[in-house]
Amino acid sequence: MKHTREFIEKLVRNELHELPEAIQTETIKKLMKYNNPRLSTEKIRKVLKRIKTEYEESQVEAGDAVGVIAAQSLGEPSTQMILRTFHYAGVSFGHTTGGLQRVQEIINATWNIKYPRMRIVLDGSRNPDTVLKEIQEVRGIKLAQYNQDEGVIYTEGSNLREILKIKGVNTKRTTTNNIREIEQILGIEAARQSIIEQLYDIYQSEGLNVDIRHIILIADMMTKDGEVKSLSRIGVMKNKSSVIMRMAFEETMSILFHAAIQGMVDELRGVNENIVAGIPINQGTGNRDIKLRFRY
Template sequence: MHTKEFIEKLVRNELHELPEVIQTETIEKLMKYNNPKLSTEKIRKALKRIKTEYEESRVEAGDAVGVVAAQSLGEPSTQMILRTFHYAGVSFGHTTGGLQRVQEIINATWNIKYPRMRIVLDGSRNPDVVLKEIQEVRGIKLAQYNQDKRVIYTEGSNLREVLKIEGVDAKRTTTNNIREIEQILGIEAARQSIIEQLYDIYQSEGLNVDIRHIILIADMMTKDGEVKSLSRIGVMKNKSSVIMRMAFEETMSILFYAAIQGMVDELKGVNENIIAGIPINQGTGNRDIRLRFRY
């Protein structure tokens, strides 16, 4: 058997170019399966395979990551629709998830149908006293205390008032209302909540989705410093391309407005290039040839 120091040194040397989280997880896995049959040669072979898999999974320049993300989340969503019918009559657990919740997150809905909170207690006060105070908070309809986890689950949400209550761990308490998180904790917290909630929804349905697709969507929704929906009144509204906005929704009104304002489309995106019959600037089309002339 190998010592932890030996395995850690070997992993650090072989995988020094990879992210820290991958190195740490690799060390933990090797220690878990550490036995006399695990030779140094086998470890080196496994580390080489990990490095190869990581390099092959990286996105190349020019890849249409947006299309891949849409397909990777859209296909499991169809499975989610079919599974929803099996949960008819099931309360609490599945009512907060599913495709309906995905749509609420993507559309950045202000008034979500099932607001929920997960309130973590820090142990400084009697849980029953804290529970009673939370039940009196405006917007909280029902509160249940889980003694094993020291967590209070609520129907209804009021993050601002709950965080003011003594005995509540503000660092770990959260809500499923993205807009509320944005207003109180800021855009970075809202971005992280979008990622976690979308990922948890797909995982709870038994659907494996690469988290990088979800991160890309969260980045698009929050890149301007505020949460914007993936719709014509959100992210699409600020697109500079007239043809791009026309191809999405409200074609005639956008066309008339662009004509009156004398707008110019530089044809830098995918949709407008396809409509104009020009090779798109992605994949092999994302290359420019420059020649240096000598006189």
């Protein structure tokens, strides 16, 4: 006899009440998918116990240098992209949207990207040829091709605002690879999600396995202030209060000169500042304060 949804939901809520709501919801969905008479209550409890154990063991310890780990985890595979980029010389529609150059465009939050592309999903309400003709007439669209198997139109060039106005276009699934355009039209959350998906897809297409949590950290850093900022001195580093941190990043002399004139004080709270001053950093074994008392 199959278990009812109410029974499974109650069991999951009781066993996984300390875990995030998204994990509980996904667990209920999976259990309902594989719900059959052979799935006993005891087996369900074992699965839930395993989920809870995996979650607890995957948590980051307080004081871990997650930024350094993310930089290493993304930087090392990127060196492989440099070697592979030369193999795609002459390709016009495929790998031109990926590779190291595209990664740089994303993390630098480039406004005018070299190869703007759109993936336009049709809703089936109109003839694809009619929609294709209208899309080809949109300003900024250089080339549009209809993929009959997927029911999708791929374009060279991008104009998301105008494309979304065309009847027959699925506005919820149509997207562009221009992060700035997504930010302006769909908002910061959509831009953050696009950064995550595009970076992850680039690494996957190159056969490079990268933990998506490192990419999520990069996306959060770029969008945490409510707008997309590049990982550069004119982006996320621009508003850093630490003089030494900005000095250690780029334009050392000019930053140090202006800080001295203005009489700025550095409180030495970050990693760079402490390394320059020869003080133990507040990470790893240098982090000795109690962050959370665990109950055993």
